[in-house]
Amino acid sequence: xxxxxxxxxxxxxxxxxxxxxxxxxxxxxxxxxxxxxxxxxxxxxxxxxxxxxxxxxxxxxxxxxxxxxxxxxxxxxxxxxxxxxxxxxxxxxxxxxxxxxxxxxxxxxxxxxxxxxxxxxxxxxxxxxxxxxxxxxxxxxxx
Amino acid sequence: xxxxxxxxxxxxxxxxxxxxxxxxxxxxxxxxxxxxxxxxxxxxxxxxxxxxxxxxxxxxxxxxxxxxxxxxxxxxxxxxxxxxxxxxxxxxxxxxxxxxxxxxxxxxxxxxxxxxxxxxxxxxxxxxxxxxxxxxxxxxxxxxxxxxxxxxxxxxxxxxxxxxxxxxxxxxxxxxxxxxxxxxxxxxxxxxxxxxxxxxxxxxxxxxxxxxxxxxxxxxxxxxxxxxxxxxxxxxxxxxxxxxxxxxxxxxxxxxxxxxxxxxxxxxxxxxxxxxxxxxxxxx
Numbered sequence: 001x002x003x004x005x006x007x008x009x010x011x012x013x014x015x016x017x018x019x020x021x022x023x024x025x026x027x028x029x030x031x032x033x034x035x036x037x038x039x040x041x042x043x044x045x046x047x048x049x050x051x052x053x054x055x056x057x058x059x060x061x062x063x064x065x066x067x068x069x070x071x072x073x074x075x076x077x078x079x080x081x082x083x084x085x086x087x088x089x090x091x092x093x094x095x096x097x098x099x100x101x102x103x104x105x106x107x108x109x110x111x112x113x114x115x116x117x118x119x120x121x122x123x124x125x126x127x128x129x130x131x132x133x134x135x136x137x138x139x140x141x142x143x
Numbered sequence: 144x145x146x147x148x149x150x151x152x153x154x155x156x157x158x159x160x161x162x163x164x165x166x167x168x169x170x171x172x173x174x175x176x177x178x179x180x181x182x183x184x185x186x187x188x189x190x191x192x193x194x195x196x197x198x199x200x201x202x203x204x205x206x207x208x209x210x211x212x213x214x215x216x217x218x219x220x221x222x223x224x225x226x227x228x229x230x231x232x233x234x235x236x237x238x239x240x241x242x243x244x245x246x247x248x249x250x251x252x253x254x255x256x257x258x259x260x261x262x263x264x265x266x267x268x269x270x271x272x273x274x275x276x277x278x279x280x281x282x283x284x285x286x287x288x289x290x291x292x293x294x295x296x297x298x299x300x301x302x303x304x305x306x307x308x309x310x311x312x313x314x315x316x317x318x319x320x321x322x323x324x325x326x327x328x329x330x331x332x333x334x335x336x337x338x339x340x341x342x343x344x345x346x347x348x349x350x351x352x353x354x355x356x357x358x359x360x361x362x363x364x365x366x367x368x369x370x371x372x373x374x375x376x377x378x379x380x381x382x383x384x385x386x387x388x389x390x391x392x393x394x395x396x397x398x399x400x401x402x403x404x405x406x407x408x409x410x411x412x413x414x415x416x417x418x419x420x421x422x423x424x425x426x427x
């Protein structure tokens with residue numbers, strides 16, 4: 001099997017959930033195995049599934065303002081575990097109002113709304129990890 | 144207590160208490176050897192929180208490198224609204240405002256750079272202290288907290304508008320005077336060394352060192368600080384439980400990644416932790 005073919009195979013399985021692939025052809029054998037630690041590392045620092053679903057929403061969502069995370073970290077909906085969340089779905093928010101905190105290495109980043117409007121969707125669960133650029137909220141801007 | 148005999152036989156007495164070392168503007172500015180850090184300096188006898196005060200200061204005073212220090216805080220803050228015990232006359236409570244021209248993703252590393260700066264000052268001034276860094280940025284001595292750091296960032300679009308770094312250091316307090324629940328968990332420089340320290344000298348040294356570290360970090364990133372953070376780590380090669388809200392990661396803490404994440408070896412492989420509270424179970 002040519003090196004190019006092997007490279008193509010590796011690229012192909014990278015895009016899938018396949019962790020192991022064996023091919024036997026013309027007397028030669030190849031086995032490609034992805035390391036488990038990658039999956040474990042991704043568990044904490046990669047884009048969770050709900051991020052993708054935000055991208056696939058119906059066209060109505062295109063009218064909504066998307067608030068994204070500027071850093072990799074943990075999403076906190078409230079200033080402390082005992083406090084009520086900053087906002088709920090349906091909350092009216094003004095530009096500059098704090099919507100959540102994303103925490104990384106004890107740096108607390110208060111994420112503010114960049115528009116006046118109503119919180120339409122909260123896309124991440126409290127305490128979950130978020131990626132850089134991951135959508136956190138959809139806000140229906142008020143006109 | 145010092146008694147001074149005057150020529151007329153009149154006795155003057157002065158109590159040498161630790162409050163004589165309040166980190167007031169005049170004294171600290173004379174000791175500072177920094178270029179910009181602490182040049183704008185506000186000292187308050189009492190404030191709710193030095194970070195909150197700095198956050199609400201007018202833009203003309205809240206400049207890059209501005210510092211607010213207080214003798215006591217009535218609502219000193221830790222992570223997620225935990226309180227930071229801040230009695231008067233003994234400890235250091237101060238906050239530094241920075242406006243780095245960096246992308247927000249890099250800003251969390253400032254927490255580690257601050258910890259590295261504190262470690263450098265402690266190790267240089269107190270050779271027998273053996274401080275350790277508990278990732279990301281607590282400083283421990285004998286497994287008890289000597290100093291804590293809390294960073295807060297405001298961003299605008301994809302820019303950092305400002306980072307406020309709050310620092311609390313237990314300097315001259317005595318553990319027997321702490322609230323009961325803190326006695327086993329907190330330690331002061333005085334508890335550890337048996338001697339009192341001047342808060343004026345300490346804060347000036349820290350601001351001077353922090354400025355150097357900050358500028359080095361802007362030029363070279365985290366790599367110049369990895370050695371001091373990893374070689375003096377309270378968690379390295381220890382069995383730990385990391386808690387991120389309701390989720391737990393159990394494993395052996397290893398080094399720090401280039402992004403500053405704590406690397407944990409778990410039964411499922413290597414996990415990189417960007418945030419959370421770390422509890423040390425035991426050293427291996």
